[in-house]
Amino acid sequence: MLLSLEIRDILIIDRLDIAFQPGLNVLTGETGAGKSILLDALGAVLGWRGRGDLVRQGASRAEVTAVFHLSEGHPAETLLAEVGIDLEDGELIIARSQTAEGRKTARVNDKSVTAATLRSIGETLVELHGQHDDRGLLDPKGHRRLLDAYAGIAEPLAATKSAWVTRIAAEKALIEAETALSEVAAEEDFLRHAVAELDGLAPELGEDAQLDATRRLMQQAERIRDDITAAHYALTGDRAEGQIVDAIRWLESVADRAEGRLDPTLEALSRAMLELSEAISGVEDTLQSLSFDPLELERTEERLFAIRALARKHQVQPDDLGTFAENLRVRLSALDAGEGEIGKLRQALSDADARYEGAAVQLTNARKDAAALLDSAMAAELAPLKMERAQFKTVIETAPPGPEGRDTVTFTVATNPGAPAGPLNKIASGGELSRFLLALKVCLAAGEDPKTLIFDEIDRGVGGATADAVGKRLAALADGAQVLVVTHSPQVAAKGGHHWRVEKRIETQDGADITLSTVVPLAVSDRIDELARMLSGDRVTDAARAQARELLGG
Numbered sequence: 001m002l003l004s005l006e007i008r009d010i011l012i013i014d015r016l017d018i019a020f021q022p023g024l025n026v027l028t029g030e031t032g033a034g035k036s037i038l039l040d041a042l043g044a045v046l047g048w049r050g051r052g053d054l055v056r057q058g059a060s061r062a063e064v065t066a067v068f069h070l071s072e073g074h075p076a077e078t079l080l081a082e083v084g085i086d087l088e089d090g091e092l093i094i095a096r097s098q099t100a101e102g103r104k105t106a107r108v109n110d111k112s113v114t115a116a117t118l119r120s121i122g123e124t125l126v127e128l129h130g131q132h133d134d135r136g137l138l139d140p141k142g143h144r145r146l147l148d149a150y151a152g153i154a155e156p157l158a159a160t161k162s163a164w165v166t167r168i169a170a171e172k173a174l175i176e177a178e179t180a181l182s183e184v185a186a187e188e189d190f191l192r193h194a195v196a197e198l199d200g201l202a203p204e205l206g207e208d209a210q211l212d213a214t215r216r217l218m219q220q221a222e223r224i225r226d227d228i229t230a231a232h233y234a235l236t237g238d239r240a241e242g243q244i245v246d247a248i249r250w251l252e253s254v255a256d257r258a259e260g261r262l263d264p265t266l267e268a269l270s271r272a273m274l275e276l277s278e279a280i281s282g283v284e285d286t287l288q289s290l291s292f293d294p295l296e297l298e299r300t301e302e303r304l305f306a307i308r309a310l311a312r313k314h315q316v317q318p319d320d321l322g323t324f325a326e327n328l329r330v331r332l333s334a335l336d337a338g339e340g341e342i343g344k345l346r347q348a349l350s351d352a353d354a355r356y357e358g359a360a361v362q363l364t365n366a367r368k369d370a371a372a373l374l375d376s377a378m379a380a381e382l383a384p385l386k387m388e389r390a391q392f393k394t395v396i397e398t399a400p401p402g403p404e405g406r407d408t409v410t411f412t413v414a415t416n417p418g419a420p421a422g423p424l425n426k427i428a429s430g431g432e433l434s435r436f437l438l439a440l441k442v443c444l445a446a447g448e449d450p451k452t453l454i455f456d457e458i459d460r461g462v463g464g465a466t467a468d469a470v471g472k473r474l475a476a477l478a479d480g481a482q483v484l485v486v487t488h489s490p491q492v493a494a495k496g497g498h499h500w501r502v503e504k505r506i507e508t509q510d511g512a513d514i515t516l517s518t519v520v521p522l523a524v525s526d527r528i529d530e531l532a533r534m535l536s537g538d539r540v541t542d543a544a545r546a547q548a549r550e551l552l553g554g
Helices: 035-045 076-082 115-125 140-151 154-186 188-201 207-235 240-257 263-289 294-314 318-382 430-447 464-478 524-536 542-553
Strands: 002-010 013-019 023-028 061-069 091-099 104-108 126-130 391-402 405-414 452-456 482-486 498-509 512-521
Touching: 002 035, 013 035, 013 512, 023 035, 023 464, 035 061, 035 091, 035 126, 035 452, 035 482, 076 115, 091 115, 104 115, 115 126, 126 430, 140 318, 140 405, 140 430, 154 188, 154 318, 188 294, 188 318, 207 240, 207 263, 207 294, 207 318, 240 263, 294 318, 318 391, 318 405, 318 430, 391 430, 430 464, 452 464, 464 482, 498 524, 524 542
Parallel strands: 023 482, 023 498, 126 452, 452 482
Antiparallel strands: 002 013, 002 061, 061 091, 091 104, 391 405, 498 512
C-alpha cells in the first residue's frame, strides 16, 4: 500500500505531502490543476518512462519520495533481496531526484539502485490503468499471464514447465550425441588405423628415454670397454691385487716381532682387499653388461625411431602415446556403441515429447475452461456499465510450444452485435474502452498480486447511471485493497472513502506571478462543495449541493 507521497519542485508543484489511505482514494480538480502531475511524479519515483522536463522552473533539483508498506510475502521482497535491500517492519522508502541538467538518482531504503531495478520494483507495487495504458490490460503479451492468474492453474502450469525442461534436456542430449557420433564416424578409418598402429607398437611410459640411453651406451660401448678392461687388468692378477696380497704376506711374517706396531697396517690392508674385491666385481659386471649383440643396437634404434616418428605424426610427446591411444580407443568405443545410445536418447526424447504433450493439453483445457468463466463474468460486469450489447471473448489459439504451453491468449471485444471482434485497444472507443478495462480489472482482480491500483480518468465519456456503476466497481475493487482514482465524474468521486482536491493558486515571488499546484484533503462539507462544483460548474447552486449530498448519502 502507498502510504505517502512527498513532492519537491516538480513542474508547478513546489512542495506537497500527501498521506494516502486504504480503500478508494479519489482526486478531483479542474482541468489543468495538476492532477496529471501527481501521476508524473509517482511514475518518476517508480522508474516509469515519462517526461524528462520535471524540474520546476527556477529550481535546481526535483525530488519525489514514496513510502509503501508491504504485506508479508509481497512479490517485491524477492527483488529487494536480490539487490541486498532489507525491509524493516515492511516499510519501503523510494526516493528519486533529478537535477535541472537531467541527471537522475534513485535510492531504495537508502541504497542506490539502477533505473532498471527501480522499474522492476515499481512494477510490483503500482498498476496504472487508463485509456492510453499499453503496459497493462491492453498489452496482448500479458493476456495469457492474466488468464492463468484468474484460472488459478499453478499446478498444470508447473507440470508443463517441468515437462518442457525435461524435453529440452532430452533434445539437447540427443543433438550432442548425434553430433559427436557424426564427428567420430567421419574419422572412423583414421581412428581404426591409428589405434591398430599404436597397439602394434605398444609404447610404454618412459620407454623413449630408456631406449635413448641404451642406444647411446651401445654406441660408446667399444671405447668404454677398452678403458674398463685396462682398469680391470690394473686391479687384478699381478697388479694391484697381487701386490697387496704380497705386502700382507711379508708383513704378517714379521708382525710378531714388531711388538704390535704392524697390526693397524695389516687391518687397513685387509679392508683395502675387501674394497678392491668389490671394485673388481663392479668392473667385471660393467664389462659383462657391455657385451652385446651388434644387431641389438640396430633393433634398439629401430624401435626408438618408430616411437619418435609416431609421436611426431600425432603431435604428442613420446610418453603421451599411451594416453593418446586410450583416447582414440574411447572414441572408437563411442562409435561402436553410438547407434545403441542414440536409440535410447531418441526414445527418451519421444517419452519427453509425450509427457509435454499431455501436460500442454491439460493446460490448454484448463485455460479454455477459465476463458469461458471469464467471458461469462465479463458479460455480467458489462451490463450495469450500459454495455449489455457488447461482447467480450477470450480467444485461445495454438502457438509454438514453450515452457508455458502452446497457447496464445487475446482479449477481444465486439461493441455491437454483428460487428467484428478485435483487440481491446483497436475496437473500443475512449469511453467504451474505459468501461471494458474496469470490468476486466474487476473480474481479474482476485487472482492477481496485491498492488496499488491507479485509474486515470477511466470514467471519461460516461455519466449518470453508467458513471455510478463505474464508481461502485471501483469501490468494490478497493474493498480490502488500495485504489487511487483521478476523476472528473461526481458519481465516481462520491464513492471514495478519501477525497483530495487538486487546485492551482497564483503567488507573487520576486515581483513575478507564478502558478503553483497543491492538493487539499477534503472534509465532508468540503466534499459537498467539490461535488456540487463538478455537477454544476463554476456557479455552485443549492440544487447542486443537494444533489451532492444525495450522491454522498447513496
